[in-house]
Amino acid sequence: MGADLHLDLAVPSGRGVRAALTDALRTAVRTGRLAPGTPLPSSRVLARDLGLARATVVDAYAELAAEGWLAARQGGATRVAPSAPTPGDASRPATVSAGPGVVHDLRPGRPDTSVFPRAAWAQAVRRALATAPDAALDYGDPAGHPQLRAALVSYLARVRGVRARPEQVVVAGGATEALRLLGGVLTERTGAGLAVEEHGLPVHRRMLDGLGRPTVVLAVDDEGACTDTLPALSAASGARAVLLTPAHQFPVGVPLAPARRTAAVAWAREVDGFVVEDDYDGEFRYDRRPVGALQGLDPERVVHLGTASKALAPGLRLGWMVLPEPLARSVTSRAPGSVGVVDQLALADLLDSGGYDRQVRTARRRYRRRREELAGVLEARAPAVRVVGHPAGLHALLDLPPGTEAEVVERARRRGIAVEGLATFRHPDALARRDGLVVGFATPSASAWSGAVTALGDLLAEIG
Numbered sequence: 001m002g003a004d005l006h007l008d009l010a011v012p013s014g015r016g017v018r019a020a021l022t023d024a025l026r027t028a029v030r031t032g033r034l035a036p037g038t039p040l041p042s043s044r045v046l047a048r049d050l051g052l053a054r055a056t057v058v059d060a061y062a063e064l065a066a067e068g069w070l071a072a073r074q075g076g077a078t079r080v081a082p083s084a085p086t087p088g089d090a091s092r093p094a095t096v097s098a099g100p101g102v103v104h105d106l107r108p109g110r111p112d113t114s115v116f117p118r119a120a121w122a123q124a125v126r127r128a129l130a131t132a133p134d135a136a137l138d139y140g141d142p143a144g145h146p147q148l149r150a151a152l153v154s155y156l157a158r159v160r161g162v163r164a165r166p167e168q169v170v171v172a173g174g175a176t177e178a179l180r181l182l183g184g185v186l187t188e189r190t191g192a193g194l195a196v197e198e199h200g201l202p203v204h205r206r207m208l209d210g211l212g213r214p215t216v217v218l219a220v221d222d223e224g225a226c227t228d229t230l231p232a233l234s235a236a237s238g239a240r241a242v243l244l245t246p247a248h249q250f251p252v253g254v255p256l257a258p259a260r261r262t263a264a265v266a267w268a269r270e271v272d273g274f275v276v277e278d279d280y281d282g283e284f285r286y287d288r289r290p291v292g293a294l295q296g297l298d299p300e301r302v303v304h305l306g307t308a309s310k311a312l313a314p315g316l317r318l319g320w321m322v323l324p325e326p327l328a329r330s331v332t333s334r335a336p337g338s339v340g341v342v343d344q345l346a347l348a349d350l351l352d353s354g355g356y357d358r359q360v361r362t363a364r365r366r367y368r369r370r371r372e373e374l375a376g377v378l379e380a381r382a383p384a385v386r387v388v389g390h391p392a393g394l395h396a397l398l399d400l401p402p403g404t405e406a407e408v409v410e411r412a413r414r415r416g417i418a419v420e421g422l423a424t425f426r427h428p429d430a431l432a433r434r435d436g437l438v439v440g441f442a443t444p445s446a447s448a449w450s451g452a453v454t455a456l457g458d459l460l461a462e463i464g
């Protein structure tokens with residue numbers, strides 16, 4: 001008859017008994033209350049214990065077997081699948097921040113933190129502490145330690161084609177803090193909100209909206225942001241600054257077309273405005289055709305934002321901006337000097353010693369392979385689902401058939417797959433209504449990756 005099983009069936013109104021039963025069983029497996037291999041009560045016994053129709057239990061067991069939580073054998077007891085994830089299982093992501101019930105963490109915007117170069121970072125910290133004079137531990141330059149600003153100048157010139165002197169660099173607590181400081185300066189200076197891409201990072205948009213001048217929407221198509229419409233947009237709204245992701249539109253994944261790069265810079269000159277280039281994953285291009293930074297086209301009109309969140313780890317909170325000098329002075333006057341000097345010197349050491357390049361190369365190989373594997377799984381299992389954009393970055397947009405996004409996201413959630421629908425990134429005023437799934441293929445650790453991509457393939461196979 002299998003194990004005696006206590007289940008609390010919370011059945012809120014409007015929700016099916018069967019859904020409540022499958023949720024309760026999933027939770028029992030996920031939390032380890034039911035270990036892999038544990039026999040379950042027969043459907044007849046469980047139905048009697050819970051006061052349910054037997055068919056409800058039969059259906060719930062079948063659904064969980066299809067999802068891989070349970071294993072049913074002809075003539076034998078239904079058991080918890082031997083491969084079901086358990087709390088101590090290495091195939092589970094170590095993070096708990098993905099939220100309750102997450103088994104496969106494919107949230108976009110994150111690197112695989114299990115490959116953070118701990119030893120190289122520890123060495124860089126040790127070297128920084130051994131060589132920094134006592135004065136370096138005093139309150140420092142609010143724009144950042146000169147050693148890091150110099151290291152960034154040469155790294156960004158070499159890798160991204162950024163043209164700058166150290167006086168133009170301001171270090172910040174991630175690109176997000178850089179944008180907050182810069183957004184304040186730009187809205188004050190232009191007296192208007194920034195134009196932003198119709199799909200973008202919600203936290204950035206909300207932060208800019210919070211500065212008192214609401215953002216305005218710039219459409220995005222398969223050639224990136226429609227910067228050729230900026231003159232009309234600024235005539236209507238007064239916007240004289242635009243936030244773009246030129247190397248790899250976030251989250252659509254296309255690079256900004258050459259003519260549109262030129263149009264953006266020409267517009268900024270024309271209106272005495274600025275282009276803010278969020279180069280959040282510029283080092284991660286997999287087809288050997290890296291696009292240089294837009295900043296190289298006009299360092300007087302383009303502000304370049306960068307981050308160590310992808311190549312190293314978001315938890316470091318290390319980012320930077322490269323600005324025309326007058327803007328750099330305005331931003332610095334608001335800069336809190338929020339990044340600790342030891343971390344700044346460690347990053348400078350890693351950049352100068354080549355350790356940062358080595359880490360980028362290793363991560364790039366890993367993420368390129370994963371992107372290929374993701375595309376392979378989709379081709380084999382869900383040919384109707386297309387990967388949009390260029391082979392780059394740490395995430396991919398999967399185009400879904402119209403009208404399916406909400407359902408796919410909900411099904412993913414029920415199976416413990418953390419992904420985002422494109423709607424999460426849509427500006428409230430956007431006209432676009434594309435359906436898509438934004439998948440962070442870099443996020444899982446090596447041991448969690450194959451389970452995650454398989455689970456995603458199983459899910460998408462259902463839509464063809």
Ligand SMILES: Cc1ncc(COP(=O)(O)O)c(C=O)c1O
Pocket residue numbers: 108109110173174175176177201245250278280306307308309314318319
């Ligand atoms: C579009 C975009 N910009 C910037 C960042 C990096 O932000 P931060 O440096 O604050 O971690 C991310 C990270 O998810 C991003 O997706």
